[in-house]
Amino acid sequence: METAVRISHTSGLILQTIRSGYIYGFDIMEVTGLPSGTIYPALRRLEKDSLVRGDWEDSKIAFRQDRPPRRYYKLTRQGKDALACAVERYPLLAKLAPEEKATRR
Amino acid sequence: METAVRISHTSGLILQTIRSGYIYGFDIMEVTGLPSGTIYPALRRLEKDSLVRGDWEDSKIAFRQDRPPRRYYKLTRQGKDALACAVERYPLLAKLAPEEKATRR
DNA sequence: CTACCCTATGTAGTATTCTTTATATGTAGT
DNA sequence: ACTACATATAAAGAATACTACATAGGGTAG
16 A cells, blocks of 8 residues: 545545445435535545546436436545545544445346 | 534544543544644634633653643533534434543543 | 425535644654 | 654644535425
8 A cells, every 4th residue: 555645534434425325415415414515515626636426417317306416426446545545544434334325226 | 402512523523532531632633543733723622612621630640651741631511512412413423433442440 | 476395516705624843851773 | 963753732824624505496385
């Protein structure tokens, strides 16, 4: 190891949450309790730094379910490295290896 | 319940760490992985807001153990209320609590 | 049809947190 | 003597997080 990007405790928490299957902003907000003013700017920074990749869902799917379209995120290779690094750095983050969200597929 | 003070996720983490028995700055740094530039200003704010109370240890004790004196913190009543409130607000916080530190007594 | 709630994302401005550096004191190595 | 490590705390400036508010479509209550 490792010259992976250094990230904050909160960013580590968000990456962990995404890895656990909570893959869009609103869902991450609910599961972490962090406010939208934390989550959305953080997601944009993570995407800018290539730690996550975001894609808009097909608006037709959202429309059929009577809700706004979501932006779905996934960890990149660099994101996984940065998370591994964060778990080493912040000992308490390891306790969150959670409760995978049931994937409906 | 209760109009306890609203605190940030990180402050909640620090309060929880103190409650678990890690009661001075350096110890909190080690168990959380958070840097000194986070911990010490946060402790001062928490003390200013009466969520924790800090007391310098007797410098003779520190001298005998060949180290600088520590400032020991404990939660106040308001601090306990604020923490209870934070645990409700941030669902993941409870999982981030460190193991209780063994008290040597 | 007006008001309000729910999902979902986003922004402005302020408060907090992070990086880096510094202080003081002691121990150990070269 | 100089360098490095370890325990503790702290400050300054840059980066990040939080509060409060905004936007927008759809549903529901009156």
